[in-house]
Amino acid sequence: MSSYLFSLGRFSFRHKWWVIGAWVAALAILAGLISGLQPKFSKDFDLPGTDGGVAMSQMQEYFPDLTKSQTEANTLVVIGTDKKNGPDDTLANHTDAINALVADLQNLPDVADKKAIVNPVIAAQAIPAIAPKVLGDHGRVGLISVHQSTSIMDLKPENKQALTDILAKHRGHGLQVEATMGVMQAQEQPGKAEMMGFAIAFVVMIIAFGAIVAAFIPLITGMVGVGLTMMLLMVSAKFVSVNQTATAIVTMLGIAVSIDYALFIVSRYRTERSRGGDPADAAGRAVGTAGSAVVFAGLTVIVAVAALMVIGIPLITQMGLGAAIAVAVAVLAGLTLIPALLGAVGRFAFTPKIPWIRHAEESATADTLGVRYGRTIVKRPIPFIVGGLLILSLAAIPMSRMELGMDTVSDDEVAAQTLLKQGFGEGTGADLFVVVHAGNGSVTAAADAAVKQIQGLADVAAPTTVRWIGNGTGPNPNEGANTALILVTPTSSASSPQTHDLVERIRATSPDIAKQNAEIHVGGQTAIMSDLTAKLDRALIPYLLVVVGLAFLIMIGVFRSVWVPLIGTLGFIFSVLATFGATVLFFQEGALGLIDHTKPILSFLPIFLIGVVFGLAMDYQVFLVTRMREEYIHGMSAKDAIIAGYRHGARVVTSAAIIMISVFSAFMLAPDTMAKMMGFAMAIAIFFDAFIIRMTVVPAAIALLGDRAWGLPSWLDKLVFNFDIEGEAVRNRGLEPAPA
Template identity: 40%
Template structure:
């Protein structure tokens, strides 16, 4: 591989105008395709095969004209009179009617007329009671149902005005429509009313600005300037990473022409794309500068850098690709699209590092390290070799490796303890930011109507196999069964189809959508479903947004072991090929598991339990753990490959394991540390985004990178290598024959340059390790 990449680097350097022009043409073609074929992004979290989806399909058969809940752009405008007043008071009736009139004039509004909550509540009561009397039903039950479904609170102070925008999906709600809604609410507040709104249509598609990316890039630029001491060299990884992210995000937009893409997918791809894009180019550029220390041929230095460091980049990128692409194995559509999109961005980052970076080196020529702000003058050891902080730290770890292992295991194990209380759920309006109108509206509804008003469950009853004269009794039995469950505030039939073969029973819990009691209620309904079906002859299913989100969370939890098995298995094989060892990949994997458990523990403490008061405690986003594991595993193996390949390279050239560990830190610790700081900065900047999914992911990724890079790779791994000694590189002879030899160390290239690595105690002038200037 090193030989092939060496040739690729030389070709890109020589033919830099053609290479750069090719990237430009590809980007223009991709952008034109997006303009012609791309579609809006969506936020559907449904998973085919889950119980709530099956119930939803049953509902679609029985009620073909009913809208799909996942496509409805519903808005609940919550209006409240001042304390001690009622909406029925003349002053507030006038203000509420004015609000209703303004809402009716909003863009994209349906033709159905709106009514103020007081009027709507009375109309609904008359309709339900009249229908019950006409059918010979119980008027008192109808009164109770009217109270349970009323858009007006018991004290008459809070009301709800509900409507759906006339669009096919939430993605079709225009930003101008949301702005008009906000203006109408602001005007109504001037009258003295409290007015807030929630629902899927109240905010349209989330819009996330570029402030976080700019902050991460700014910090990365500072780190790169300190690393290279050159403004031009520091800018190269930023430029190439921006190109990679630009291609990745544009490609994601094109993917919308073929499949549904979630609105947060580009942001997650940007996170990983920026980080690995900068890191991969940093690693190759650092090796290029190392080669330039003992040659004046920039073309040859470029070829050697791409051939050696480029090999590590390829395998590091492959581990990330495996971790991300393997998300498709769990058969969760929205997670698959996230993984494939991020994997595509990483693939572009690798290609950019291997082709565009050497082309830019060819274009810049002698100006690559122009704009010098400081010169690198490394200290020398007593034997004349470079003495940097990496060497000092490696020797510190080497003095008491067993103590280091014990400290790391105990510390990270302690941090992982809060993970035992992990509660997974999807974000809802009730868990939104406290200063958002969605959260304020949900709080108003919870206080006035109970938290379960925002967490309804819908039981669909299929009575096609039930005799017509027995269906009313069967549906009534279903209602009684649902109402008798623990944590149920009310249950009533909210609709039947024309021929009476189907009914919808609305079950309102006493607890909110993110509460574990609501999940228990859903479980109890399904556990008792078979008995009710036997007793009534009707087929039942439970659906609704709350049920769908709960089922998705459960499917994600069930899929995690399969995902781990696939990712770790494939990556383990890949690492055996790279390191020609069993124990090195094993320690790398165990270290990753330790760091990710600690990360989840810290995330639970901060985001779920509200530790330190940084955020308001709420459940962890359901797909965060599995996506975190995928990303962190890929990134962890990046550092493993970058750091340990230099150790392997030293060992291949004759050093003992102890000396090879020190030499690996001498040559790569500074670069790996810089790469980790950059990644931490990029990820941490996303904490500033007021979007629960992105905020928690940014925090968790930043913590995970810190723990894995500085605790696992810089402390635990070298300590274990010291303890294992030469056994670190043990590989059965039969397995050695089976595994391909890809020459990741670039042994042929090194020998071609006359370079030779020697032990740490060797005399000056006999080694190639001092070539590394960063």
């Protein structure tokens, strides 16, 4: 393979303008398609093949108007009296202020029915029966529902800003005014976190290369790679559903791997240029050697994230496929765009030099910090193995207290959620939609039976309010309807175990409902999230086995060893458990005040983190350890080869890890909870795995094994294909003396 990559790198270097033009043309074509198609990312969670998915499908078929209204912005404005005014102060004392608030809310754009936005105090007085639904905590908390015809998928930051301006205007003077759901969940436009990540990466690359121009090349590749990936996803969103949540993960991973892969190839090009010969041949050797490692590192990541499809959850599948596309584009850019850009800048690639930064590629005799660290590890490997694993084991302890859920409430909504809990209970806004469907005839008897059973269940907030509506035009009970919809409000929050249990208890009534020739299903976003969490729990172990198994086989071919892949895989298990523990400690338990409001760990975080981090961990395994193997097979002793690997790879791997950590950490600045938690988890995972496992424990274990680390049983050696990841076939291509 290295010979083909050598030819590709040399071709791209020599035909630089054609290659660069092809990448620019691809971007231009996709931009044109996006302009013409006007695709949009979705924001809803769909879970086909589950009970919640069936319920949502039936709602769409039999209750289309209600379903449509659920896809539009339904915001809850929560008002409450200031506690400083004492317990006797009720909202009735603030009627004029609330009326002014209602008037401003009615003037929001795209309000579906202005008359439906009413003062809860006045509404409760006019219709006493609805008082418990709009007034709580003895009249100290009230609800105002604002329904705007704007689709949730079309919400923009301006929609949220228009509402928050009104809330700020009427907040104070003894009145709390907050809001949740609806337009409050409009997401800010992406860009800030990405730019911060690029800026930090640029600084790190200047230090790594000691030159300005070379630092720009990985940056350009990262921008092009991520831009192309996002455009591909946007175009595909016109034809298939692509959830907006998936795009944050794709962007995060795309930036990191694009820059990292470019960093490895540019660093190797610098080494090859110092050996002499034609620059095009140097580019070919860089792609044939470091590029081979990039291909297999990328393949490992692609296998890990693409395997997420086996879970069968659309959102997770979209994340996995999007991430796989991002990595594939990053690999392709590294093999073609990087040598083309190096050809374009020519002899100016490593200029102007920064005089106070030491040369990035040290000489064969330089006693660098990396070399000294490697020499220390080789001399006494056992303390490093024990110490590294002990640190990770301690970090993993909080994992035993992990709580999974899908609490997507933003920090801006927490105050409103607190008021809701105070006035109406935690389950407000976490409604369950129970669909009872009779294939033939009336659903009345089945719906009445379902209502009676649900009213008797624990954790139902207000059993007396559990009623049903039919899908016909008549009032309840609707004798001619074949489908009924029951709205159930739980006592607990949407992500709590109690609500999950309530969902399952309602579904457990299915045998009794079947006696009435009907079926019962539980839907709504709360039930969908519950199903998502349960399905992810069941899929975690099978997915882990698939990913680790496939990647282990790939690494046997890459390293032509059993011990090295085994050590790398076991090390990954330690680092990922430590990552879970640290994420629980900071996000679920609020250690050190890193976040203002603690949350359960996102349900899909563990399984997605396993896929992505395993792939990235193998990146560093490939880039650092292949250089060690390369030196070993060229005659060095096992321990000297490890030190040589540090000499040539420690600085670039350290720089790559810092870039990864910086890019992921930058996403903690995002207001979106998912992006913030994912950013932290990915950053700490790279820190644990790159510096403790790959740079410390793995080399120490290899040193302990000595020559045994670099061998295969004879029977297995015959079965494993020689991938030549070290680029032996092109190691001296272009440097051979001319024939006499």
